Amino acid sequence: MAAEQLSDQQQRDLHELLLRRYRLLTQMLRNELHTDGSDAVQATAASDADWTTADVDADLALTRVERDQNELNAVSRALARIDRDEYGKCESCGAAIGYARLLAHPSATRCLACQAQQETASKIASQRSRA
Numbered sequence: 001m002a003a004e005q006l007s008d009q010q011q012r013d014l015h016e017l018l019l020r021r022y023r024l025l026t027q028m029l030r031n032e033l034h035t036d037g038s039d040a041v042q043a044t045a046a047s048d049a050d051w052t053t054a055d056v057d058a059d060l061a062l063t064r065v066e067r068d069q070n071e072l073n074a075v076s077r078a079l080a081r082i083d084r085d086e087y088g089k090c091e092s093c094g095a096a097i098g099y100a101r102l103l104a105h106p107s108a109t110r111c112l113a114c115q116a117q118q119e120t121a122s123k124i125a126s127q128r129s130r131a
């Protein structure tokens, strides 16, 4: 079941979606980094018990920042692919990724079949490294 190539209108919709996501993530990251900074100042005056909490909070904040940063990178790459006219093509097999999948994951770089294959391969790899 091959997905359809994107129409101009669909490509414009997805471009708009990516730009909005980009702005939102940039803003969220700015807020997260700002919050992180003020927490660190408070933590210097805290007791041992508070230190532990502050560490956990900082870890959580860091995880969140990392996740948002990763998504921001993916969104930037998707926007760059639109500029190069490569957007919506699977980077593994070159087939159309499809509008429905891109609406759900605008920064997707692989078609569903290749993504599933990739996930299976990395699951097997991580099971092997644990064994």
Ligand SMILES: [Zn+2]
Residues within 6 Å of the ligand: 090, 091, 092, 093, 094, 095, 110, 111, 112, 113, 114, 115
């Ligand atoms: Zn593919």
